Amino acid sequence: MHEISLATALIDLVHEQAAAARARRVTRLVLEIGTLSHVDAHALRFAVDAAALGGPAEGATLEIQEPEGTAYCLDCETSVAISARGAPCPRCGGVKLLVQSGDEMRLKEMEVV
């Protein structure tokens, strides 16, 4: 499953950064997962909890932010919010859209002690 490999890579990164900061424990993680990234936030939450077991990030508070996708509509010549890749323009119904954001997946913040 996609979310498991994502969670494993994320926890590897968290462990690396925690070691670099000489942290004993990771208390909070903030992830940014765009709504167009095809990642299920609930599945990701379970996968991250599982991947963190036995390590410094075990039991860390996990906050997942899901910023809305935006695209530039070539018909309206404006930026519009879209909820899915391939969705038509909510203003004019056009389909000539260039995705601008919403597919990002990143570790936005982490707190350690």
Ligand SMILES: [Zn+2]
């Ligand atoms: Zn449009």
